Amino acid sequence: MNRLRALTRIKLGGVVLGLAPVWAILAALLLGTALIAVTGASPIEAYRYLLRGAFGNANSLGDTLIKTTTLVFAGVGMAFAFRCGVFNIGGEGQIYIGALFATVIGLLRLPPVIHLPLALLAGFVGGGLWAAIAGWLKARRGLNEIIVTIFMNYIAVILVSYFVTGPLKEPPGYYPQTAEVAVASQLPVILPGSRLHAGLLLALVSAVVIWVVLRRTSLGFQVRAVGANPTAARHAGINVEGNIVLAMFISGGLAGWAGTAEVLGVQHRLRDFFLVGFGYDAIAVALLGQSDPFGVILAALFFGTLRTGSGAMQRGVGVPTALVFLIQGLAVIFVLIGTVLRARPQLLKSKKGESVRDLVGRIGRTVLKRRAP
Amino acid sequence: MPPFLFMDRITKTFPGVVANNEVTLEVKQGAIHALLGENGAGKTTLMNVLYGLYQPDAGRIHLRGEVVRFDSPSDAIAHGIGMVHQHFMLVSAFTAAENIVLGLPSAHPPRLDLRAAGKRIAELSATYGLEVEPGACVWQLPVGAQQRVEIIKALYRGADLLILDEPTAVLTPGEASDLFRILRRLAVEGHTIIFISHKLNEVMDVSDRVTVLRDGRVVTTIETARTSPRELAQMMVGRPVLMEFERAEAQSGEAVLHVENLTALSDRALPALRDVSFEVRRGEILSIAGVDGNGQSELAEVLSGVRRPTAGRVRLLGHDLTGASPRAVIEANAGYIPADRRAAGLVTDFTLAENFILKSFADAPFCRWGWLDLQAIERHAGRLLRDFDIRAPSARVPARQLSGGNQQKVVLARELSRRPGVLIASQPTRGLDVGATEYVLRNLLAQRARGAGILFISTELEEILAVSDHIAVLYEGEIMGIVPGPGADAHEIGLMMAGARRSAPLARGHA
Numbered sequence: 001m002n003r004l005r006a007l008t009r010i011k012l013g014g015v016v017l018g019l020a021p022v023w024a025i026l027a028a029l030l031l032g033t034a035l036i037a038v039t040g041a042s043p044i045e046a047y048r049y050l051l052r053g054a055f056g057n058a059n060s061l062g063d064t065l066i067k068t069t070t071l072v073f074a075g076v077g078m079a080f081a082f083r084c085g086v087f088n089i090g091g092e093g094q095i096y097i098g099a100l101f102a103t104v105i106g107l108l109r110l111p112p113v114i115h116l117p118l119a120l121l122a123g124f125v126g127g128g129l130w131a132a133i134a135g136w137l138k139a140r141r142g143l144n145e146i147i148v149t150i151f152m153n154y155i156a157v158i159l160v161s162y163f164v165t166g167p168l169k170e171p172p173g174y175y176p177q178t179a180e181v182a183v184a185s186q187l188p189v190i191l192p193g194s195r196l197h198a199g200l201l202l203a204l205v206s207a208v209v210i211w212v213v214l215r216r217t218s219l220g221f222q223v224r225a226v227g228a229n230p231t232a233a234r235h236a237g238i239n240v241e242g243n244i245v246l247a248m249f250i251s252g253g254l255a256g257w258a259g260t261a262e263v264l265g266v267q268h269r270l271r272d273f274f275l276v277g278f279g280y281d282a283i284a285v286a287l288l289g290q291s292d293p294f295g296v297i298l299a300a301l302f303f304g305t306l307r308t309g310s311g312a313m314q315r316g317v318g319v320p321t322a323l324v325f326l327i328q329g330l331a332v333i334f335v336l337i338g339t340v341l342r343a344r345p346q347l348l349k350s351k352k353g354e355s356v357r358d359l360v361g362r363i364g365r366t367v368l369k370r371r372a373p
Numbered sequence: 374m375p376p377f378l379f380m381d382r383i384t385k386t387f388p389g390v391v392a393n394n395e396v397t398l399e400v401k402q403g404a405i406h407a408l409l410g411e412n413g414a415g416k417t418t419l420m421n422v423l424y425g426l427y428q429p430d431a432g433r434i435h436l437r438g439e440v441v442r443f444d445s446p447s448d449a450i451a452h453g454i455g456m457v458h459q460h461f462m463l464v465s466a467f468t469a470a471e472n473i474v475l476g477l478p479s480a481h482p483p484r485l486d487l488r489a490a491g492k493r494i495a496e497l498s499a500t501y502g503l504e505v506e507p508g509a510c511v512w513q514l515p516v517g518a519q520q521r522v523e524i525i526k527a528l529y530r531g532a533d534l535l536i537l538d539e540p541t542a543v544l545t546p547g548e549a550s551d552l553f554r555i556l557r558r559l560a561v562e563g564h565t566i567i568f569i570s571h572k573l574n575e576v577m578d579v580s581d582r583v584t585v586l587r588d589g590r591v592v593t594t595i596e597t598a599r600t601s602p603r604e605l606a607q608m609m610v611g612r613p614v615l616m617e618f619e620r621a622e623a624q625s626g627e628a629v630l631h632v633e634n635l636t637a638l639s640d641r642a643l644p645a646l647r648d649v650s651f652e653v654r655r656g657e658i659l660s661i662a663g664v665d666g667n668g669q670s671e672l673a674e675v676l677s678g679v680r681r682p683t684a685g686r687v688r689l690l691g692h693d694l695t696g697a698s699p700r701a702v703i704e705a706n707a708g709y710i711p712a713d714r715r716a717a718g719l720v721t722d723f724t725l726a727e728n729f730i731l732k733s734f735a736d737a738p739f740c741r742w743g744w745l746d747l748q749a750i751e752r753h754a755g756r757l758l759r760d761f762d763i764r765a766p767s768a769r770v771p772a773r774q775l776s777g778g779n780q781q782k783v784v785l786a787r788e789l790s791r792r793p794g795v796l797i798a799s800q801p802t803r804g805l806d807v808g809a810t811e812y813v814l815r816n817l818l819a820q821r822a823r824g825a826g827i828l829f830i831s832t833e834l835e836e837i838l839a840v841s842d843h844i845a846v847l848y849e850g851e852i853m854g855i856v857p858g859p860g861a862d863a864h865e866i867g868l869m870m871a872g873a874r875r876s877a878p879l880a881r882g883h884a
Contacts, residue, residue, distance in 0.1 A: 215745075216744060216745050216747070217743050217744055217745060218734055218735045218740045218743050218744075218745060219743060221727070221734045221745060222734075224723075225720050225723070225727075225731065228720045228721075228722045228723060229716070229719070229720040229721065229722070231716050231717050232716070232717050232718060232719055232720050232731070233720070233731075234679055234699060235677065235679060235699055235709065235711055235717045235718070236699070236703075236731040236732045237678075237698070237699040237700035237702075237703045237704075237732055238700075239700070
């Protein structure tokens, strides 16, 4: 009997924890209802406005999916680095440099057939090289990648500001922005009545490709081995340093595509501060998606929905838009708790005479002590 | 007069192990008392009981004639006991003075008055020759100086009984002789010192009396002047050989691993291997005996390609692998069982199937054109689980879920399935129970019979005597001598493990 109970608990625990992002999102939304109720509004009404704001018409649906696209690119990028044990905080900078490289190609006069592919390639390489610098400094010089990538974010943003106010400024020259990129280099709109562009498809394909690479190729095997235990990987003859640099290149390249898609698909020119904070949101998305490409897609859609719908919610029932940040944060925290509990299920067993408060406190401390995923 | 310290029949058990079995220890005031024994003999456990870190299951502690009970180290400190752990308990970003007063109330609260503390530290330094720069940050200090900070920290808290756990393990020889000078000075001034060690020459050098522990029991307590290193070695390692294996006569072939004048540094950039030379022949087991920390891990790391030697040559199956990468060593057809299977041998978050191909994931049949063939990987895993009798629900469980013995079987299965020409096995039985140990040793013998050359690094003399064709003894990074395995004399090897060179008349095991 006891064995049976233990068995069902393990099985159930496995399923529950396996779908951690879903449960974390639901739990965060549930806790969100309480927070909405505190403001005096009806939670159901609030969520109704939120959903209508995010999906109510072609235009809003398009905006939601554009935000999702950005977060899928950058989120999958961050997730790939995490899987190699590198904590890439540099999504923001990689987005900017990717956009810069793509813009430079987009501004050229090139045969239409190759213009878009070349601009995309440039965007990937730009973000990838920017990230690979940090990867190389970590692998060869032992510099902490968190510090280096954060610093490089500032450099990248300022670099873009320099280019759009200087060498790449549009000819008449009043605003800090470049001229419009060639039409042949732009990503086509795929949802009439909205701004949604083909970047979404590329993002989804990228996520699938990364999933396949991680699971089914020798490259993914090496990257995961380095991420899970670099010492054992080195003993097994795997080139740890090379894999770190390569993983950062791919990670940064995908983040670079987030910026590229924004320029080639939405704004059609590069402005300074053209996309603020998405590099950091991508980290949260990667965490919430548990560094799994499909989890990242789900998490990106969740973030995109909340961001786009929050305005309608505020107008409709007066709940401040800041609430969605709370819900996002709660979801990430819940999924991290789930990760720790899956790795150390013994934490769930309460010790003799331990109150619920102590148990929660103990789990909380363990979660906080854990570094990168 | 009652003795200064009297630990009366102390028993301490851990799940499955009796660490201390009715251990009685009597220490006189002002004496330097050595606690000698092999790894796992119970020395540190006994001292942790005295320091209040563990509570004994049975037995009593008398200090200065009174029965005492320590529930925590702070009780022990309040009774004048100080302990310097093997791994220092210092905050490296703080200065020496800050570390010394750490946790003590300030003389003028709420201000942190380091000046008064500095004066007292200077006094202690001068009295005992403990040279320390109070304003220097600990991370800037050499290890010897950090240890002096630890000693001052204990004295500052009023310790007159000082416990040092393997204090020379991290020191250079020069730093060690400085330490011994300080210890003698402390003893002259009336401090009592208990000194944990497994190095015979140190015990002979510095102690007044010595207690030998073996398997959790006291073998004897004796005046150091009335014993000899030979006698101490016998008491320390002299237990009967329990393991017996049927072994065919060695079918020695040509040399497959050739190590010449190998020299290498440790992580701390101290000499770890000095001029090490030996060779392993096909169909033979050459064992490296020695007390832990005498260069074994560095030797295994150099041979497996994860540590670069500073001099010397390594030839393996016809390839010059001096300073080669781990990949080159693997491709030369060497198998390697690292001492720390969880840190270096396995990716514990990977499944068993993935761990089985950790070295061959890029080779056919597991991989074609960069694509993993999951079916081939799965078939391979199923075969190894069966052949090596690994107790696991399936090949899809992560390695961390397995017991230590089964984890080691996974490493063994991976290495042996590659049919290595040379197998380097570093402490392959560490932490395993008797059954798993026997399993590992039988597999080494099976590889020997297959014709592989085997380098077996172990701190367990018993196991070495059971399987070796030749035994080399490593002491402070040097080979003390190489003796034939069959009929080897445990006492002689024990002496070499303690630093005695192989006596001249006996021929070397093989050139």
